[in-house]
Amino acid sequence: MLHQITYLLFKLNLVQPSEKAILFWMHSLDVEKLEYALKHGNYNTRRLAAEALEHAGKCSSVPVLLHAINDKVQNVSIAALNALEALGCNDELVISITRKRFNWVKEVRDKEAKREANKGKKHKIYRWERASKKSFDRVKEQLKRPIR
Template sequence: MLQNIKYILIKLKLIQPSAQDIHKWTKAKQAEKLEYVLEHGNYKTRKLAAEALGEIGYSSSIPILFRAINDNVHNVSIAALNALEMIGCTDELGTTIINKRFNWVKNKREKEAKREANKNKKYKIYVWERSSKKSFERVKEQLKRPMR
């Protein structure tokens, strides 16, 4: 009874579910509550809900997990990808999207690691002379010489 009242308060957006609530819903295999939290929760609960949906493994939550891939928080999108992989999304579109997204995440992490590695590296910057400055200096030298 208390859990139902708490879920109503969550739906009214008065409170956010805790990790314990998500854990209880995972044990009870209440996918509809987890799907709601994945769509409307804060970033921590969205991540936990995506992981929980992967543990439950219902194929009915695949469309919601596909929408969660485009989440602004990268941890949520990665959790959704992992959940889709755990569920075993076997259609061609699903595997293509999962592979491309995992490659994107891998490339992003490699770029960040490369940036961190080159953070303290010092570069030599050469100062090039402007051609207009050179021609001005040449004209000054010519004016100093006597005319013939």
């Protein structure tokens, strides 16, 4: 009863559903509420709803998950990708999209790991000396010496 009141208040934009409410909807296989939470929740609610749809979702929730792939928050899009892969609908378009997105996510994670690994390194930059600069410095030093 409490989770239904939470859903009603969520539809009125008064509260965001808690993790317990989303888990309850997942265990009761209430896919419609999870899809609504994925569309209209804040970033944490959207991530939790995508993770819940991974376990409770049906092939009918694929369009909502495909829309969630393009979310601005990276954790939400990754959770939606995981849910699409777990649903395993045999649609060639879904398979190709998830494969391309997983490659993109892997590239982003590799770049971040490389940046973190190189964070403490100091790069040596060699300056090449020009011959004219060397000769100019030599003449300058000679002029500083007293004439005998």
